[in-house]
């Protein structure tokens with residue numbers, strides 16, 4: 001059996017491991033922190049830092065192909081791994097999406113709309129950016145942000161100093177606030193032959209910068225739905241991408257604006273586990289293993305709800321509802337803001 005190497009052992013790595021085992025692969029997860037969610041399901045786990053060259057070499061030697069569940073793997077580790085085994089999706093997808101500015105420049109070059117933005121390294125940069133872009137705006141760190149972390153809202157120019165404190169001097173980007181009616185995402189996949197398959201766009205609601213629910217079908221006209229899928233396909237093709245990607249989109253009266261892309265399986269694609277025959281995790285494994293892709297067709301309408309922090313206390317109630325599928329991540333300590341699991345409620349046939 002071929003072995004899939006997965007960088008990162010969080011819930012996404014866990015669900016990728018399950019999908020890979022189901023297809024008959026072995027999995028080997030590389031994760032710096034102890035007792036990761038994927039540890040319970042992977043065939044093998046290496047607990048080591050990305051600075052540990054010997055551990056990285058042994059990991060790469062033990063697998064047939066390397067994929068990842070998060071985009072902030074250090075470049076030095078990727079260089080070493082890639083000299084031993086192929087990494088899918090490729091390095092360019094990672095390089096582009098690790099930095100919010102290179103990501104936006106890439107999207108603009110493709111002819112896609114993004115929020116107005118300007119690089120901010122100093123207080124003077126921020127004043128200038130606010131004068132150009134106006135308020136409300138959001139200051140975001142260029143790198144490492146997720147779940148709304150490393151972001152500060154600037155409702156009026158007077159909030160500038162506080163925003164700079166919030167990002168703690170990290171290289172940042174000021175983004176103009178997009179007046180969206182709602183948010184959607186496309187979970188798109190591209191195979192090794194260049195074939196693209198997209199799941200139906202999901203409608204996302206965030207609370208405090210963290211994804212709360214994803215609902216399919218999303219509120220979109222058929223032309224908006226087509227636009228969303230085509231723009232996602234354009235992104236994947238431009239990167240010669242292999243695997244699943246999440247493309248987050250703001251729906252506005254002036255058209256679709258791309259928020260960000262994630263070169264991996266995505267929280268807003270978890271509904272596919274119970275809404276499609278082949279879900280995003282299996283789709284990703286199929287792509288990186290060179291298998292044919294599923295067609296992305298949806299058989300059910302679904303509402304995915306994230307269980308964050310104390311929400312896990314409601315599990316017993318969800319378990320009583322036969323239309324609800326429960327997905328837990330095996331995390332033992334409950335913390336505020338921590339994603340503990342999710343539920344997929346089937347709301348009807350597609």
Ligand code: ATP
Nearest residue numbers: 115138145146147148149175176177178206209260
């Ligand atoms: P994740 O990677 O977990 O999705 P993140 O930390 O990268 O999150 P963003 O996607 O940049 O965060 O922002 C989180 C949410 O904040 C968005 O989904 C949207 O609701 C809101 N938001 C972010 N940027 C803007 C913007 N320019 N205009 C309006 N709303 C925004």
Ligand code: MG
Nearest residue numbers: 145146147260
């Ligand atoms: Mg993000």
Ligand code: MG
Nearest residue numbers: 147248259260
């Ligand atoms: Mg986001």
